[in-house]
Amino acid sequence: MKLIVPRKRKLLNLFLIxxxxxxxxxxxxxxxxxxxxxxxxxxxxxxxxxxxxGLTDKFDFSYLPGLSDLKSNTELDTNGxxxxxxxxxxxxxxxxxxxxxxxxxxxxxxxxxxxxxxKDPGAPKDAVLIPPPSPENLATYKHANAxxxxxxxxEEVAKIGQSIRRFQKQFNSKFNYPYTFLNDQPxxxxxxxxxxxxxxxxPVEFVHIKSELWDKPSFIDEEKEKKEMEIMxxxxxxxxxxxxxxxxxxxxxxxxxxxxELQKYKYYWRIEPQVKFYTSIDYDVFxxxxxxxxxxxxxxxxxxxxxxxxxxxxxTLKFLNQNDNVKYVNQNGSFxxxxxxxQNPKKNKATGGYSTCHFWSNFEIGDMDFFRGEAYNNWFxxxxxxxxFYYERWGDxxxxxxxxxxxxAKDKIHWFRDIGYFHDPYLYCPQTPTSRECEVGKFSIWExxxxxxxxxxxxxxxxxxxxx
Ligand SMILES: Nc1nc2c(ncn2[C@@H]2O[C@H](COP(=O)(O)OP(=O)(O)OP(=O)(O)O)[C@@H](O)[C@H]2O)c(=O)[nH]1
Ligand SMILES: *[C@@H]1O[C@H](CO)[C@@H](O)[C@H](O)[C@H]1NC(C)=O
Ligand SMILES: *[C@@H]1O[C@H](CO)[C@@H](O)[C@H](O)[C@H]1NC(C)=O
Ligand SMILES: [Mg+2]
Numbered sequence: 001m002k003l004i005v006p007r008k009r010k011l012l013n014l015f016l017i018x019x020x021x022x023x024x025x026x027x028x029x030x031x032x033x034x035x036x037x038x039x040x041x042x043x044x045x046x047x048x049x050x051x052x053x054g055l056t057d058k059f060d061f062s063y064l065p066g067l068s069d070l071k072s073n074t075e076l077d078t079n080g081x082x083x084x085x086x087x088x089x090x091x092x093x094x095x096x097x098x099x100x101x102x103x104x105x106x107x108x109x110x111x112x113x114x115x116x117x118x119k120d121p122g123a124p125k126d127a128v129l130i131p132p133p134s135p136e137n138l139a140t141y142k143h144a145n146a147x148x149x150x151x152x153x154x155e156e157v158a159k160i161g162q163s164i165r166r167f168q169k170q171f172n173s174k175f176n177y178p179y180t181f182l183n184d185q186p187x188x189x190x191x192x193x194x195x196x197x198x199x200x201x202x203p204v205e206f207v208h209i210k211s212e213l214w215d216k217p218s219f220i221d222e223e224k225e226k227k228e229m230e231i232m233x234x235x236x237x238x239x240x241x242x243x244x245x246x247x248x249x250x251x252x253x254x255x256x257x258x259x260x261e262l263q264k265y266k267y268y269w270r271i272e273p274q275v276k277f278y279t280s281i282d283y284d285v286f287x288x289x290x291x292x293x294x295x296x297x298x299x300x301x302x303x304x305x306x307x308x309x310x311x312x313x314x315x316t317l318k319f320l321n322q323n324d325n326v327k328y329v330n331q332n333g334s335f336x337x338x339x340x341x342x343q344n345p346k347k348n349k350a351t352g353g354y355s356t357c358h359f360w361s362n363f364e365i366g367d368m369d370f371f372r373g374e375a376y377n378n379w380f381x382x383x384x385x386x387x388x389f390y391y392e393r394w395g396d397x398x399x400x401x402x403x404x405x406x407x408x409a410k411d412k413i414h415w416f417r418d419i420g421y422f423h424d425p426y427l428y429c430p431q432t433p434t435s436r437e438c439e440v441g442k443f444s445i446w447e448x449x450x451x452x453x454x455x456x457x458x459x460x461x462x463x464x465x466x467x468x
Contacts, residue, residue, distance in 0.1 A: 080092065123283060126292055129284070129288060146269070152272075171285070178203035237393055278429055279436075293412065299419050301357065303452045313353055330409050341353075359401045366400070373407075426449070
């Protein structure tokens with residue numbers, strides 16, 4: 001027994017020495033982790049951040065000018081944004097002071113949505129609307145500078161035909177706006193012949209898209225692409241592995257307005273195969289866009305698959321913090337809607353803050369000169385340079401939506417409250433005297449998708465004024 005005691009003391013001393021000199025310092029560092037991070041943010045150069053970023057693809061902190069700036073910032077807390085070079089930040093403010101669990105917010109929003117949509121909206125009141133000319137005056141009618149546009153494959157002729165038939169009936173037979181059909185393959189004679197049966201007297205142009213506007217850029221690392229596609233596929237992201245879908249999203253995000261045959265137009269109205277128009281449109285929608293100088297119009301507004309746009313928002317902030325790119329941001333932009341985190345907070349968590357709310361772009365009426373402008377184009381070029389139209393699956397809808405929300409004033413974005421519309425599985429069915437074949441207030445053909453509706457967030461935070 002006696003022999004063992006000194007050995008125990010020795011062990012205790014050894015333990016104390018190890019604790020004081022090795023364990024204690026690590027604990028101090030651990031508990032001061034926050035300070036440690038602040039120090040990194042302040043002392044590292046952008047190059048250092050880039051090399052740190054290279055260690056992980058998960059998070060891109062490089063757009064943060066210094067974590068200490070985030071601590072208290074009255075400008076950010078009052079306005080919801082700070083727009084100074086190298087220090088661009090946005091914050092969701094919950095100005096309406098909405099409270100509740102995500103489930104409760106979904107319920108509140110769904111109820112408000114139903115109530116709103118069941119009132120007849122009439123027509124927009126912020127312009128003198130132009131009714132259709134009488135048939136004998138149609139030939140000399142003064143059109144807006146606009147085309148109806150559809151990207152479509154030869155084999156989809158019957159499906160786009162259905163869309164056109166309804167579109168002609170509800171709108172275009174009254175105005176005869178020209179159609180532009182786009183395809184990465186040459187259109188067949190069969191396709192052209194069939195289309196001309198649907199388009200009545202409207203002018204029609206068939207365009208074969210040049211490969212440099214459509215093909216995957218040569219700098220894309222195909223091994224990395226394959227690896228990333230596999231991961232997205234495992235996460236059940238629709239079309240993750242479909243090469244042409246990625247091409248389509250990139251084309252609609254940043255190339256369609258460069259198609260030579262579209263240069264002669266300012267406005268476009270995008271249509272897709274198998275969509276429905278539920279309401280009769282009895283004024284010239286393009287003239288409305290022109291007269292009010294709107295940049296973008298939509299009907300449906302919803303969340304996206306968060307994994308498909310994981311770094312779209314961080315990359316955007318990175319771009320805005322480069323050089324003097326902040327000059328492109330419109331201080332009257334729709335930032336709150338982009339950041340709302342009450343209804344589907346898990347989206348914001350996965351995307352570095354972006355709600356994933358977007359205008360559903362299979363229906364969109366837009367000003368191509370906006371997209372052709374310096375702000376949108378430089379931003380798109382930056383996004384394209386990241387390769388993430390392929391390494392992620394950035395859709396044209398979130399890209400258009402973030403673009404118009406940042407670079408256009410909110411009163412240049414228009415919700416077409418009077419146009420009923422369907423693209424599987426979502427619909428917009430307002431209570432109007434001409435609404436047919438839809439159930440007023442329904443948002444999706446699947447009840448469980450009601451939590452995907454972002455419209456109330458748009459109306460709560462960024463709808464500029466009552467237009468209807
Ligand atoms: N020419 C051509 N058109 C395409 C291609 N991929 C998609 N499109 C068109 O691009 C538009 C969007 O594609 P969709 O497949 O409808 O994509 P989506 O609306 O996200 O998905 P769905 O729910 O399947 O409709 C449609 O008008 C398609 O016809 C392609 O590879 N070539
Ligand atoms: C229509 O708009 C395009 C793009 O802005 C422009 O180049 C073209 O000259 C315009 N056409 C007319 C007739 O104004
Ligand atoms: C923003 O809105 C205010 C108030 O409506 C207006 O005075 C200002 O000119 C707008 N600025 C921009 C850049 O649109
Ligand atoms: Mg579609």
